[in-house]
Amino acid sequence: MNLKDIKSQFPIFKFNKNLIYFDTANSAQKPIQVIDALEDFYKNHYANIGRAVYGLAARATADFESTRETIKEFVNGTEGEIVFTKNSTESLNLVAHCFGKFLKEGDEIILTEAEHHSNYVPWHFLRKKKVNIKFIPINEDGEVEVNKLTSLITNKTKIISVIHISNVTGLTTDLKKIISIAKAKKISVCIDGTQAVAHSHVDLKDLDCDFYAFSSHKIYGPTGVGILYMKNKWIEQFEPFNGGGGMIQNVDTKNITYASGVSKFEAGSLASAEVIALKQAVKFVKDIKVKNIISHEQSLASYALEKISKFNDVEFVGRPSNKGSVFSFNIKGVHAHDASTVFDEDNIAVRAGHHCCQILHKKMKIGSSLRMSFGVYNNKQDIDAICESIKKCKKIFKLK
């Protein structure tokens, strides 16, 4: 793929000429096609979706629904199993809340120590019902020790909810193994795929999990849209998550019946312009091809790891062997926030903190770290620039 051309499709880099953006794991920048689609919808085609019969509304609804189709094809999902939410966090809250209704005192949930808070806090709420949460440990390298899963499972285990790709270490969980163990014991599986989509191949038919959550804004799409894939069996069995317009079938003063299918989980007016523009983000990714994105980001990650490793006072947060396009590190003797301020002076955007993964950071015995994550617009010069900035940082902090 021609990188120069791709970067030029992102207006942010025109307005911020020297910006070096290493925070795609936090949120991806938007290609012009996505921005244009938002503008076009608001300027020329705007109407609320799903409610009215006039042409404008009908066309908007069709456009909205065709994004569902595009997403379904993109992740090889199944018809009628893609729900729109407001972000990945809401998708995971929906699963934990609705699945939680079926749980009783003493039932068990299994997560990993690598989870983002959004795949832990929603499950934590269920502890009020005396549901127990167990964690598959991570080892020193930050790898999820999937071989310990079997020993955590009991006849009370009801669901396993795990991260696909870590937003801190870049570790890729061995989902196939987890899902096959879970299947054999009839345990449901939920996957937080927020960092995986658009950075790795995601094939939901092949995975065959019960739930898969991700966010539009991390895959070059607009903010305010989350995606939740859930198996039809759960669409039928779950009680609604939110109540209101759009999710009902019939309402009278005594009884309410709910809409069937995904509508049951899409109460109220949705982020229609954003969902419609998300289609362009998926098209953008599909045009480049996921396999090209993987090889581009992997080669950048290897180059960055190699160059940054050369500094004798750099420590990495885990070194999982099977990693995506994200990794984190610290410069010994410089707090991550101080380093991030130094980088910022050179227009380099790097996130410092615990990245919403306190369990992982505590396990690794560090308070915070600097995270590097890559997108289609990054290149080797970006990495050379951050290495210069690390040198500067060492100088300011008087490190040898």
Add this chain to the structure above:
Amino acid sequence: MDLTELYHDLILDHGKKPRNFGKCNKFNHDAEGHNPLCGDNIHVYLILDTDKKVKDISFEGSGCAISVASSSIMTEIVKGKSEKQARELLNAFFKMIKEGQEIKKAGLSEDEHIKFSSLAGVGRFPMRVKCATLSWHTLKAALDDEKKPINSEIID
């Protein structure tokens, strides 16, 4: 702005070797402060004697160079001051950082004034203001006998 104006020797020194670090003996006021976004934590301990003087003050915690240096410098300056002066100083500190207001020398020695003003540069880095103010907010909480940990994310 040149970064060495932010990370100058005084800040680096206090950031690396914080003074009055640990729990002071027989403290009668204390409070905890957190900055959940950064993960910075601080616990301030102090002894307020019968005539309302800060007889001793110390802190524990972890954070970036700016938050540690700010805590360390704060303890050095506040030690020996009256409660009233301590409260005036913390208000002056917030004014200096957030409004760029220079602080009057009144009541501070030359050395204390230099240390106090050394943090003024943080005001030009809006994302780092919370790092510098956390310890001072926590001092206020300790003086007010605030039992719940304070959260600088909400205050600033």
